[in-house]
Amino acid sequence: MFAFFIRRAGQAALVMVVISLVCFAVQHKIGDPIRDLAGESVSEAERQLLREKLGLSDPLPKQYIRFVTNAARGDLGISYMFGKPALDVILQKFPATAELVFCAVIWVLVLSLPMGIYAAIRPKSVLTRIIMGVSIVGVSIPVFLIAIILIWIFSVYLGWLPSFGRGDTIVLPGGWTTGLATWDGIRHMVLPSISLASLTLPLFVRLIRSEMMEVLQSEFVKFAYAKGLPLWRIYLVHAFKNTLLPVITVGGVRIGTMLAFTILTETVFQWQGMGFIFLQAVERADTSLLVAYLVVVGLIFVGVNTVVDLVYGLVNPMVRVTGRK
Amino acid sequence: MTPETLLQVKDLEVTFALRSGKYQAVKGVTFDVAKGERLGLVGESGAGKSITGFSIINLISQPGYISGGQVLFEGRDLSKLSPEEMRSIRGDRVAMIFQDPMMTLNPVLTIGQQMLETVRAHRNVSGDEARAIAMDKLAKVHISSPERRLKQYPHEFSGGMRQRIVIAISLLSDPALIIADEPSTALDVTIQAEIMELLLELCESDRMGLILISHDLGVVSQVTQRMAIMYAGYIVEVGPTAEIITNPSHPYTQGLLAALPGLQKRRGRLNQIPGVMPGLTSIPPGCPFHPRCQSVMPVCSEKIPALCDHGAVRVACHAVTQEARS
Numbered sequence: 001m002f003a004f005f006i007r008r009a010g011q012a013a014l015v016m017v018v019i020s021l022v023c024f025a026v027q028h029k030i031g032d033p034i035r036d037l038a039g040e041s042v043s044e045a046e047r048q049l050l051r052e053k054l055g056l057s058d059p060l061p062k063q064y065i066r067f068v069t070n071a072a073r074g075d076l077g078i079s080y081m082f083g084k085p086a087l088d089v090i091l092q093k094f095p096a097t098a099e100l101v102f103c104a105v106i107w108v109l110v111l112s113l114p115m116g117i118y119a120a121i122r123p124k125s126v127l128t129r130i131i132m133g134v135s136i137v138g139v140s141i142p143v144f145l146i147a148i149i150l151i152w153i154f155s156v157y158l159g160w161l162p163s164f165g166r167g168d169t170i171v172l173p174g175g176w177t178t179g180l181a182t183w184d185g186i187r188h189m190v191l192p193s194i195s196l197a198s199l200t201l202p203l204f205v206r207l208i209r210s211e212m213m214e215v216l217q218s219e220f221v222k223f224a225y226a227k228g229l230p231l232w233r234i235y236l237v238h239a240f241k242n243t244l245l246p247v248i249t250v251g252g253v254r255i256g257t258m259l260a261f262t263i264l265t266e267t268v269f270q271w272q273g274m275g276f277i278f279l280q281a282v283e284r285a286d287t288s289l290l291v292a293y294l295v296v297v298g299l300i301f302v303g304v305n306t307v308v309d310l311v312y313g314l315v316n317p318m319v320r321v322t323g324r325k
Numbered sequence: 326m327t328p329e330t331l332l333q334v335k336d337l338e339v340t341f342a343l344r345s346g347k348y349q350a351v352k353g354v355t356f357d358v359a360k361g362e363r364l365g366l367v368g369e370s371g372a373g374k375s376i377t378g379f380s381i382i383n384l385i386s387q388p389g390y391i392s393g394g395q396v397l398f399e400g401r402d403l404s405k406l407s408p409e410e411m412r413s414i415r416g417d418r419v420a421m422i423f424q425d426p427m428m429t430l431n432p433v434l435t436i437g438q439q440m441l442e443t444v445r446a447h448r449n450v451s452g453d454e455a456r457a458i459a460m461d462k463l464a465k466v467h468i469s470s471p472e473r474r475l476k477q478y479p480h481e482f483s484g485g486m487r488q489r490i491v492i493a494i495s496l497l498s499d500p501a502l503i504i505a506d507e508p509s510t511a512l513d514v515t516i517q518a519e520i521m522e523l524l525l526e527l528c529e530s531d532r533m534g535l536i537l538i539s540h541d542l543g544v545v546s547q548v549t550q551r552m553a554i555m556y557a558g559y560i561v562e563v564g565p566t567a568e569i570i571t572n573p574s575h576p577y578t579q580g581l582l583a584a585l586p587g588l589q590k591r592r593g594r595l596n597q598i599p600g601v602m603p604g605l606t607s608i609p610p611g612c613p614f615h616p617r618c619q620s621v622m623p624v625c626s627e628k629i630p631a632l633c634d635h636g637a638v639r640v641a642c643h644a645v646t647q648e649a650r651s
């Protein structure tokens with residue numbers, strides 16, 4: 001366990017160093033902290049004064065160290081768009097994005113597991129052909145197109161579901177704004193979360209199916225038949241538990257990809273999350289906000305990867321034992 | 326079928342429907358096993374031994390299927406049972422031991438889970454009772470501190486230990502017949518003998534029937550009372566082990582015996598039979614062994630020899646029957 005922890009911490013540190021370098025470069029190259037602090041209408045003399053005061057004429061390594069120490073204290077600069085600390089802005093938008101990704105992941109799991117397993121154990125059935133056919137189409141349609149098609153069908157044509165915003169939200173103790181506590185909020189969640197899930201769902205169906213079909217060919221599955229086990233146990237315990245290992249690994253990576261695609265989904269659905277804000281920050285060159293976004297997303301990546309590794313260890317006894325030593 | 330007959334395989338045929346056509350991997354195989362008897366199935370790789378063994382419990386994987394014959398076991402034709410009836414016999418009355426213990430056990434389940442699920446697939450017992458049965462069987466295969474072992478995963482055991490565990494699993498329901506497909510082939514030479522001894526000991530003490538499948542005539546001859554030699558899907562010679570070992574009739578059996586390392590005259594090299602077993606799609610006409618046979622006659626490439634009584638054994642060979650006639 002200790003070795004595992006050290007390795008994880010090392011990887012996390014490496015990722016964060018890379019992110020900090022990227023962020024520093026972004027800030028140094030295109031950022032304008034003077035504007036962030038004092039606004040656009042400041043005279044050149046005043047600017048020069050501020051620049052000296054802020055240490056912007058210092059050598060680069062010194063500036064980088066200062067950037068990292070500030071970041072470690074949670075100070076990622078001021079967002080000039082909002083006139084607030086950039087980190088606060090991002091964290092305020094975090095619940096919207098987290099709930100969107102969470103619901104998309106739920107869609108993916110709830111749909112891909114039964115479909116993938118079914119397609120693996122009934123490879124020749126009509127339903128399997130349909131599932132596989134649709135999934136191939138799904139893989140190749142871009143997310144924004146799916147989003148637009150969904151909006152057109154369910155919002156414009158049928159008028160069943162809202163197509164923008166989060167709807168009614170409630171602030172939970174601790175400051176988390178949730179859209180999942182009201183019926184209106186849930187209705188607003190449907191289309192964005194399906195759009196985001198459409199990116200990963202077909203991929204997962206195909207992955208689960210192919211992994212499971214491979215496991216079903218293995219000797220231990222044949223032995224499970226020879227032991228006279230009921231079919232459900234062979235499929236759901238023997239085959240599926242082994243299928244999970246590669247699925248968890250890929251799943252971790254996909255959560256990262258989904259996080260990236262929230263930028264697109266949130267923009268299409270006017271979803272007030274981190275991704276939506278990020279795109280605005282890009283348009284307005286609000287570098288502090290960009291940096292805060294990158295740092296938070298980087299931390300999420302590291303966190304997700306750690307959780308995925310831990311879950312993997314729970315399923316795979318071999319990892320567990322090497323960890324124990 | 327006498328009251329002492331446990332298993333009777335009659336004219337068994339197994340067909341593989343491949344893309345290029347249908348091919349028979351097992352062709353009219355007939356043999357029987359008495360209660361508590363140990364029968365060997367011997368032949369080079371590809372002879373159809375495993376397919377024969379698996380078809381007894383109707384466990385041939387696609388695209389293979391039983392295309393003819395009967396598998397009479399305790400009065401029932403197993404090849405005609407419903408899937409659920411067949412399931413209730415597998416692992417209960419008929420158990421199997423596979424070749425490679427590294428692959429047979431599920432890597433993500435504990436030994437306990439894999440044993441208990443087997444007990445409970447066949448008997449309505451509590452978890453504690455099932456655990457007691459599992460520990461009893463582990464002790465029977467000489468695995469120490471069974472209680473602790475139940476919590477361990479397969480990768481925590483050596484190959485030999487894993488095969489003992491597989492054997493313990495096969496014993497869980499006190500089967501009447503065990504089919505062991507090359508049970509020691511994948512193991513270290515030193516451990517092979519231990520596993521065979523263990524199997525022999527268990528079969529004798531519990532009066533279990535055994536079908537021992539192996540390419541190694543030497544191993545089979547030490548454990549079994551009777552054996553059947555297979556070649557290209559046919560049984561070419563079947564009879565008491567002692568008789569076949571001391572006085573092999575079929576040229577193929579003679580070839581296998583001559584290739585045994587222990588029986589080699591010191592000529593410095595193994596007396597392997599020249600050539601190889603034909604593949605499923607390229608079995609020659611007539612006697613399938615004729616391209617490799619040293620006693621080959623003109624008729625051999627035209628007519629398939631039938632299995633005929635020859636003293637204490639049954640043999641399928643034109644040369645043997647002709648010699649007997651003259």
Ligand SMILES: Nc1ncnc2c1ncn2[C@@H]1O[C@H](COP(=O)(O)OP(=O)(O)O)[C@@H](O)[C@H]1O
Nearest residue numbers: 341350369370371372373374375376387604605
């Ligand atoms: N799934 C399969 N598909 C096609 N041919 C197969 C399959 N399984 C076995 N065979 C063929 O059937 C023949 C007998 O195989 P097998 O019973 O495994 O031989 P062995 O005597 O070595 O156990 C071989 O020629 C093999 O190639």
Ligand code: SF4
Nearest residue numbers: 612615618625642643
């Ligand atoms: S039938 Fe002919 S070819 Fe076949 S084993 Fe006998 S002698 Fe050899």
Ligand SMILES: [Mg+2]
Nearest residue numbers: 374375376506
């Ligand atoms: Mg075999």
